[in-house]
Amino acid sequence: MRKWITACALLLVMYLLETTLLQGLSIAGAVPNLIIILLVVISFRYGQVNGLIFGFIAGLFTDLMDGTYLGLFALLYMSLGYLLGFANRIYDKDDYTIPLILTGLTDILYNFGIFIVGFLLRNRTHLFFYLRSIVLPEAIYTVVVSVLLYRAIQKLFILLEPKETEKEVTGD
């Protein structure tokens, strides 16, 4: 339970930072996607089901704030959380390289999803342009921020867990 309260509180903080303060620190128009970093921590550490549930919550929240219809971002984040959960099998809390790769890949997939629904379906077909000017800058920026944030968020979740479940990574 404590885990979910923390996750939701962090989600709120990440969203607020992303839409306000970080807008002033954008590089090449890109703002890091902090929610993806949080999703990677949760899915990687707690597995598919938890990743899926958190993805759904995060997506629904984004839908409420930035979307036009409810469910689109939820669908996207939920699927990503589920996919990320596969990496839980090779989870190691001292591994800081794989999460970075996962963060980059997830961010690319996330933006690719938005591109398909919001752009490709409206006949905007220059995939490479969007890849170069939006998807990649955001992915790189997110990975860089993740170097700083991943460790801290994971540490926070480990601290919140009761002692005996520390080894049991898939436990709810």
Add this chain to the structure above:
Amino acid sequence: MRKPKSDIEIKPSIFLIIGLIICVTLIFFSFRYKEKFAPIRTFAGDVISPMQKGLNSIGKKISNRFENAKTIEELLAENAKLKDQLYNLDYENKILLQNRYELENFRNLYSLDQTYADYPKVAARVIANDSTGWYSDFRIDKGSKDGIKKDMNVMAGNGLVGLVTEVGTNWARVRSIIDDASYVSGMFIKTNDVCVVKGNLETLDKGYIEVEDIIKDAEIDDGYEVVTSYLSDKYHPGILVGYISNIKTAPSNMTKNALLTPAVDFSSLDMVLIITEEKEKYTDTNTKEGK
């Protein structure tokens, strides 16, 4: 959520399928019954927007701190320059006031409609941007409490910014004209030829948006001003949208296309003005009073 572990493990893929079904139903229902979902969105916005406003003002304070670190000499030099400027502006202002008096007289003679400049406006601060890099919409700190309604026009300086798309108690969402899915019916102030101004993320990379459907024999040239047209159903006529360039004949050979540099600098949008007069009302009074 510390449930006792059951012996039967439910496969994660089952969760995924359930989740997918929930999402698809949600998309369907929120698409079909958009109004029914509006209160939920309004509530979420009412809760989150004050936080965004707070954080945003903290950010402003921090960046102001950096600017405060100017030296006295710099400030004195700036002060002298500004005094000079003020003197000049004061003089210009007097002349302009005289001209304005004359203009008003002429307007009365011609019984022209009031321009958008006379409409009541509300100033608002931009408090948050879209969280994705794909859309150009943002939140402002004024809402229905301040008389903001959906489809009101938003300006900054003397140029068009966009349209209010969603309103909460103390916030509103604005979609700017540079958003990829946005379009504005415009016209050339010099020739009265109409056109459609479309947002395009791809050309925006170079600082332009698109202008389409200009009739082929329109006598237009680079640098001509595009304003919102009388044909628009949401925008008041005569608001400056931007300046055109790169005029080309469309592949269909029926119309011309061009690029448009917006009159507003969207990269540093801080304060905006919302025209609190709706377009419908305007056309109503226009048909009643005009002619």
